Amino acid sequence: MKSKRQQIIKKLDYITSKIVRLKWADNNWNITCISCWKKINYKLAHCCHFIDRWCLQYRFDFDNLRPWCAWCNTYRPEYHIRVFTLKLIDEYWLEKVKEMQNNSKKIFKISIVELEELLEERKKILKKLIEQLENR
Numbered sequence: 001m002k003s004k005r006q007q008i009i010k011k012l013d014y015i016t017s018k019i020v021r022l023k024w025a026d027n028n029w030n031i032t033c034i035s036c037w038k039k040i041n042y043k044l045a046h047c048c049h050f051i052d053r054w055c056l057q058y059r060f061d062f063d064n065l066r067p068w069c070a071w072c073n074t075y076r077p078e079y080h081i082r083v084f085t086l087k088l089i090d091e092y093w094l095e096k097v098k099e100m101q102n103n104s105k106k107i108f109k110i111s112i113v114e115l116e117e118l119l120e121e122r123k124k125i126l127k128k129l130i131e132q133l134e135n136r
């Protein structure tokens with residue numbers, strides 16, 4: 001039996017992943033994998049973490065997440081993380097990427113209430129995103 005905290009985290013993982021995949025989807029609901037340039041339906045994509053999932057500070061942070069094809073994420077993890085690092089440096093700047101790496105080593109606390117608030121916020125974001133995609 002999962003604790004309440006684990007249950008909220010699971011829901012947040014699910015909803016955040018869906019937002020990330022839809023956020024980068026084109027008008028046909030496809031994403032382009034940055035490693036192999038393959039176009040795939042968002043449902044087949046993975047939501048990948050730059051800073052690993054165990055780090056709660058960045059687990060649901062959109063800056064840390066991008067959609068990729070499942071194949072690259074599963075079978076080319078080293079290549080994938082190199083491309084991911086370059087992509088983030090390109091999109092943001094090197095200092096921010098270093099800051100994320102440094103922060104990920106620090107202790108980070110988040111309460112159940114804060115997690116619940118985040119979940120509610122994410123539900124609204126997802127709803128809006130789907131509406132936008134359907135009206136394109």
Ligand SMILES: [Zn+2]
Pocket residue numbers: 033034035036037038068069070071072073
């Ligand atoms: Zn790929």
